[in-house]
Amino acid sequence: MENNKIIVCNHKMNLTGKEMETYLSVINTQNFSKDLVICPTNIYVPYFLKKSYSVGLQNIYYGAKGAFTGEVSPVQAKSMGITYVIVGHSERRTNFDETNDLINKKVISALDSGLKVILCIGEAMHKKKNEKIIKEEMFSCLKNVKDLANVMIAYEPLWAIGTSLTPTNDEIFKTTTFIKDFIHKEFNYEGIKVLYGGSVSDTNIEELNKITNIDGFLIGGASLNTEKLLKITKVVFTR
Numbered sequence: 001m002e003n004n005k006i007i008v009c010n011h012k013m014n015l016t017g018k019e020m021e022t023y024l025s026v027i028n029t030q031n032f033s034k035d036l037v038i039c040p041t042n043i044y045v046p047y048f049l050k051k052s053y054s055v056g057l058q059n060i061y062y063g064a065k066g067a068f069t070g071e072v073s074p075v076q077a078k079s080m081g082i083t084y085v086i087v088g089h090s091e092r093r094t095n096f097d098e099t100n101d102l103i104n105k106k107v108i109s110a111l112d113s114g115l116k117v118i119l120c121i122g123e124a125m126h127k128k129k130n131e132k133i134i135k136e137e138m139f140s141c142l143k144n145v146k147d148l149a150n151v152m153i154a155y156e157p158l159w160a161i162g163t164s165l166t167p168t169n170d171e172i173f174k175t176t177t178f179i180k181d182f183i184h185k186e187f188n189y190e191g192i193k194v195l196y197g198g199s200v201s202d203t204n205i206e207e208l209n210k211i212t213n214i215d216g217f218l219i220g221g222a223s224l225n226t227e228k229l230l231k232i233t234k235v236v237f238t239r
């Protein structure tokens, strides 16, 4: 049950302790590969470690340690066996005022500590001309980043997150091509992995999985439901 695609599950601030136990009782019966990345709410992370799948954080701070109440550092994450971190999610940008500049610091610090980075980018409105926005995000967030082999880009149009709306396959294909070409041209790195995120579900995964140039999916809401998640992993990992 393995191919090269990646599925990242972003639980956000969901599940109670009891619900998390029920969730684990289902997914821990499965033999996944490390290409499934689960990003639980921070306090639940230890329950997800050392299983068949990988674990990621939903956010990180850029400092190594010290007086930063409430934050988690990349060094701490790495020391616990965490592999991935999501950086620059639109909810962090919108609700916590994260700028491209701050995100850039987080990306560099996470990579320096040996974490793999899932960098989220995406345009705010359903515009055909989204290139300008995502170009600026990539330029700023990846400034001085050398280690692109450990970076994945998650293309998430903001208008598609949690709305049941998605771009067409053709639109996603075009944007993914644009991202890959841009990284190749501007950062001299070929083969960056690009995930699509925004309202991916068990009902549209068959269709979205037909897009030939994406490397996987970043999934929010649907990843909280084990039945939906198992359906999605079956489609993505077996074809």
Ligand code: PGA
Binding pocket: 010, 156, 160, 161, 162, 163, 197, 198, 199, 200, 218, 219, 220, 221, 222
């Ligand atoms: P969604 O969220 O799948 O619920 O749209 C995706 C995300 O925010 O990463």
